[in-house]
């Protein structure tokens with residue numbers, strides 16, 4: 001009997017030691033596969049979902065709070081992610097870009113629950129384009145017959161629109177919006193682990209998260225390590241604000257002017273306001289940039305918005321493409337509760353780059 005007890009004791013001890021060795025090897029294997037991601041931070045919650053619990057307490061860092069970054073922050077924040085947004089300048093932007101949101105973009109705003117961001121910013125409904133050439137004109141309506149009456153394009157001051165989305169994102173308790181300029185990505189063994197950034201007082205900081213999404217726009221400094229940037233600057237956009245004039249076609253975008261002599265092509269209804277504006281206000285210019293998407297899939301990081309790809313501004317499609325990509329990304333990431341699982345994350349993100357391509361073309365409407 002004693003021999004039986006001693007035998008059972010040694011068998012149990014041996015099994016325990018074997019089990020311990022096996023378990024340790026499995027954990028070590030996982031760690032070496034996903035170097036850079038602290039897997040020990042993952043906790044299983046009571047509802048069975050795996051929640052990430054990195055030491056930084058952040059799931060996603062977003063660089064830049066333009067249209068792409070601020071919409072993304074709101075979207076991921078609403079999904080329960082802990083988001084840290086770093087934006088160089090949180091005051092209202094004042095640029096001549098992104099004044100027309102196509103109807104397709106408005107539909108994406110609805111899908112993302114952000115349609116109220118075009119309210120109370122003096123946005124105008126846009127039903128189509130007005131075209132002017134050689135004294136003749138015509139209108140080109142959007143084919144919106146099958147949609148709800150509210151669906152149309154929206155025209156607005158881009159800065160007001162961005163500020164509205166920023167406010168909505170920052171109101172979520174798990175979204176932290178901070179003013180700071182990101183100077184570099186923190187890379188360890190080919191994996192992006194976070195960013196280095198400077199605050200206004202010149203202090204340098206580091207922020208860590210399992211996923212960093214770079215949305216730093218058309219002049220992106222950070223895209224170099226995440227894609228092959230082939231940026232072309234074929235020409236410039238010139239803009240000025242006309243006041244106190246009657247539009248020849250209300251609720252239509254345009255006119256589109258192609259030739260160098262602008263004044264003779266201005267529709268008569270706008271002529272006086274145009275001459276008054278060029279004598280009174282600064283004419284502003286903005287270079288066109290075009291860049292096809294050519295990503296270098298990188299562990300722990302992703303590009304979005306103009307940092308990822310750009311097209312001719314006359315398509316008026318840049319914001320729509322960014323919003324479409326955010327919908328794709330949101331749906332892709334939804335089942336992946338633990339972003340610390342680097343291998344799964346990489347698989348999901350690679351699929352984003354292939355799925356996103358369809359939307360580059362679909363962005364117009």
Ligand SMILES: Cc1cc2nc3c(=O)[nH]c(=O)nc-3n(C[C@H](O)[C@H](O)[C@H](O)COP(=O)(O)OP(=O)(O)OC[C@H]3O[C@@H](n4cnc5c(N)ncnc54)[C@H](O)[C@@H]3O)c2cc1C
Nearest residue numbers: 064066067068088098100182217237305306313316318319
């Ligand atoms: C002349 C022109 C006209 C256009 N017209 C239209 C139009 O009518 N309709 C349309 O849909 N699209 C239009 N576009 C395209 C549209 O403006 C862009 O697609 C859209 O603004 C891209 O948004 P984004 O968030 O990627 O970039 P941005 O809006 O440029 O935002 C980038 C943000 O990142 C911040 N940032 C940059 N670097 C750093 C850093 N290192 N650290 C922290 N923050 C940083 C910037 O301050 C900025 O807030 C136009 C573009 C141009 C050039």
